[in-house]
Amino acid sequence: MSPTGTIVVAALLIAVSPARTAEIPQAERRSGYSFMAPDTQAIQDDDTTNPGMLWVLDGEKLWNNKAGAAGKACADCHHEARASIKGVAARYPAFDKALGRPVNLEQRINLCRTGQQQAAPLPYESRDLLALTAFVAQQSRGLPIDAATDPQLEPFVAKGRELFMQRQGQLNLGCANCHDDNWDKRLAGSAMTRRAANGSPASAA
């Protein structure tokens, strides 16, 4: 190849690479579920074999349990969860006006605990918080994710995008280098997945 040809190829590569990390068109977005192995999908399809449903059952009990100094249960304000919080989980993370920043679903639950129930916040990743979150999220099952459409979230989304693209660490990799540039490949046997926001962890496959 002539030196000019090499330069042309190099220039093309530079021009092409940023385009790969652009927004994914709606039609091309895939659930984390679609990256799972058929065996894992079969477990998820049957609510009586999916261990995640144990957390949903625990969450339902917690929803009706009175907690904190106020002696209130989630159900005392929100009533019947199937109607009152349908679609709520699909909108998180959402902007919290009082805090002036976005909160995720777990943080929202803890805000209710400290504010309304006057109870201690549940530790992140604790069984109870996972259970309540699973139960709340269950009420939005099948609904499309509708987070980050609030204009107040824009600066935070921009910051998140920047962090996603930013190369860092010993290997000098950004999230995008695997999850955008190589999402259809596998890393050490696990699917890399393309920014799948639901149906995770797909690596359970």
Next chain:
Amino acid sequence: MASALINVPKKAKRGETIEIKTLMSHIMETGYRHTAEGEVVPRDIITTFSCRYNGAEIFRAELFPAISANPFITFFTVANESGKFEFEWTGDRGFAATASASITVE
């Protein structure tokens, strides 16, 4: 009471072989792990599981530390008569849980 998920067909034909699936919520701590301070995390597992079909025991299992958390036990039986399946789990630290499911045999 620990959560359990039971899958028993609601209806079956007489003489039909049916599959029963059970999933019990349990940490199944092996007793072989240590904390960062070097102390042994005490064993906490389910040790027995049994299923009775209209009072008669049709399935029993002993469980050991190698069995993963939230044990999923599935087995087959022949549907002979309408009635009730009763499931029982017992384990360390006085763990005891029960569940039941009904079946209509036509």
